[in-house]
Amino acid sequence: MLSGKLKIPHISTGEMLRNLGGESAQMVHSRIDRGHFAPDDFMLPLMKDRLSQPDCDSGYLLDGFPRTMVQAEAFDASLSAADHQLEHVVHLEVDPEELVARLAFRQRTGERLDDSAEFIRERFQIYAERTAPLLSFYRDQGLVRDINGTQSAEDVFAEVLAATS
Numbered sequence: 001m002l003s004g005k006l007k008i009p010h011i012s013t014g015e016m017l018r019n020l021g022g023e024s025a026q027m028v029h030s031r032i033d034r035g036h037f038a039p040d041d042f043m044l045p046l047m048k049d050r051l052s053q054p055d056c057d058s059g060y061l062l063d064g065f066p067r068t069m070v071q072a073e074a075f076d077a078s079l080s081a082a083d084h085q086l087e088h089v090v091h092l093e094v095d096p097e098e099l100v101a102r103l104a105f106r107q108r109t110g111e112r113l114d115d116s117a118e119f120i121r122e123r124f125q126i127y128a129e130r131t132a133p134l135l136s137f138y139r140d141q142g143l144v145r146d147i148n149g150t151q152s153a154e155d156v157f158a159e160v161l162a163a164t165s
């Protein structure tokens with residue numbers, strides 16, 4: 001919805017990784033199917049290549065990147081080198097119980113192995129250890145827009161649009 005409205009590409013790293021072919025695919029899929037991250041030294045060249053495509057020239061909506069401090073710092077350095085700036089970091093806040101319910105629903109309607117109950121707890125823990133620290137990193141830069149994600153998709157969309165316009 002958002003990328004259509006803003007007319008910029010939606011770049012979902014999870015989707016890119018799930019669709020990966022070639023020789024790295026097996027290594028990456030065996031990790032992400034268990035809820036583990038793809039390695040930083042795999043993600044960084046992948047994203048460098050993706051963000052250098054012409055459709056990214058006027059901006060992009062990142063979904064799932066950066067997810068570790070190593071990624072955030074490398075991304076920051078590459079933005080500065082290109083004289084580009086991040087405009088917003090959208091932080092969607094949802095209660096853990098609600099998230100578990102949503103993931104359980106997604107598992108019933110989809111095929112993602114990492115949505116199984118076995119891996120959900122693991123993904124929460126990895127988020128807390130490796131991704132949550134990015135919030136204070138970006139808060140210090142004044143970029144974080146906190147959004148209540150426990151609303152209907154339409155209301156979340158409206159709130160995100162208002163916070164980023």
Ligand SMILES: Nc1ncnc2c1ncn2[C@@H]1O[C@H](COP(=O)(O)OP(=O)(O)O)[C@@H](O)[C@H]1O
Pocket residue numbers: 012013014015017031032033035036037038039043063064065066067068071114123
């Ligand atoms: N930036 C990233 N670095 C490392 N692994 C990633 C990254 N983005 C996605 N992944 C892997 O892909 C999986 C699915 O990502 P994503 O589709 O964004 O899931 P969700 O939105 O359900 O958290 C993640 O759990 C992780 O294993």
